[in-house]
Amino acid sequence: MKLTSFELDVMQYLWQQTEATSPEVHAYITKTRDVTYSTVKTIIDRLEQKKVIKRHRVEGRTIYYQTLVTPKEVQKPMLKQVLQKLFAGNKKLLMNQLFEQDDLSQEDIQYLENLIKRDKKL
Amino acid sequence: MKLTSFELDVMQYLWQQTEATSPEVHAYITKTRDVTYSTVKTIIDRLEQKKVIKRHRVEGRTIYYQTLVTPKEVQKPMLKQVLQKLFAGNKKLLMNQLFEQDDLSQEDIQYLENLIKRDKKL
DNA sequence: ATTTTATCTTGACAAGTGTAGAGGTAACAA
DNA sequence: TTGTTACCTCTACACTTGTCAAGATAAAAT
Numbered sequence: 001m002k003l004t005s006f007e008l009d010v011m012q013y014l015w016q017q018t019e020a021t022s023p024e025v026h027a028y029i030t031k032t033r034d035v036t037y038s039t040v041k042t043i044i045d046r047l048e049q050k051k052v053i054k055r056h057r058v059e060g061r062t063i064y065y066q067t068l069v070t071p072k073e074v075q076k077p078m079l080k081q082v083l084q085k086l087f088a089g090n091k092k093l094l095m096n097q098l099f100e101q102d103d104l105s106q107e108d109i110q111y112l113e114n115l116i117k118r119d120k121k122l
Numbered sequence: 123m124k125l126t127s128f129e130l131d132v133m134q135y136l137w138q139q140t141e142a143t144s145p146e147v148h149a150y151i152t153k154t155r156d157v158t159y160s161t162v163k164t165i166i167d168r169l170e171q172k173k174v175i176k177r178h179r180v181e182g183r184t185i186y187y188q189t190l191v192t193p194k195e196v197q198k199p200m201l202k203q204v205l206q207k208l209f210a211g212n213k214k215l216l217m218n219q220l221f222e223q224d225d226l227s228q229e230d231i232q233y234l235e236n237l238i239k240r241d242k243k244l
Numbered sequence: 245a246t247t248t249t250a251t252c253t254t255g256a257c258a259a260g261t262g263t264a265g266a267g268g269t270a271a272c273a274a
Numbered sequence: 275t276t277g278t279t280a281c282c283t284c285t286a287c288a289c290t291t292g293t294c295a296a297g298a299t300a301a302a303a304t
Binding site: 072 | 131193200210217219223234235242
């Protein structure tokens with residue numbers, strides 16, 4: 001379940017919609033950078049080939065797509081990969097970097113503390 | 123400062139040595155998977171072109187390489203990338219995934235608590 | 245009924261990535 | 275001093291990734 005940078009951008013949008021069309025995805029991507037419809041559609045086609053999205057329903061010429069995998073299913077193996085490749089498998093290094101990244105918000109900290117608390121109970 | 127998967131494997135080794143030769147790197151990589159010397163040397167050459175390593179000294183036919191960038195210089199932008207692409211910029215999601223990954227060790231937890239403590243002092 | 249528009253399909257290409265063989269040559273061994 | 279070995283250099287190639295244009299065609303508008 002390895003996706004490219006561009007593919008992830010598209011998935012990101014698809015995950016927050018119940019369904020979406022290529023023109024919609026194109027509109028979303030275009031908010032950030034300037035790519036043609038063709039380019040976006042190619043990425044969508046590849047996601048379909050990879051079986052991580054499917055044609056949910058068709059209305060006239062328009063295809064509505066839907067995801068076939070959850071964020072977690074993609075995040076888990078890819079984060080593991082990052083941990084290995086970038087931090088030699090050392091979680092502490094990753095955490096540290098996350099702290100230094102650009103300051104965690106107060107809310108982030110609190111969330112972390114809760115994660116720790118919950119973890120200790122198990 | 124974007125490095126490929128294979129390039130990161132090589133950097134990983136180089137970072138833990140003061141200097142290293144191509145055959146040494148090859149030996150290291152070969153512990154995990156089966157690639158020829160040529161392949162490894164190509165990656166090393168590309169790292170050199172990217173100016174993230176340099177020829178430190180030469181002894182006979184043998185070249186000793188050394189890194190020109192720190193782990194952090196590479197990790198920081200790449201982790202940021204991952205955070206954006208994979209977790210839509212949401213640090214909480216990343217942390218959560220890290221916890222679920224494959225259980226943090228007791229030591230990891232403690233380390234995290236210290237990070238939090240230190241963070242609160244600032 | 246005909247034109248216009250929106251969307252899809254197909255094909256293509258440059259750059260990047262992983263992979264390796266062939267051939268050169270310095271260094272070492274006999 | 276000549277053969278062998280260890281490394282290096284160069285070249286190449288298939289696959290992936292990002293990018294898009296051209297052409298087809300259904301749907302909508304006139």
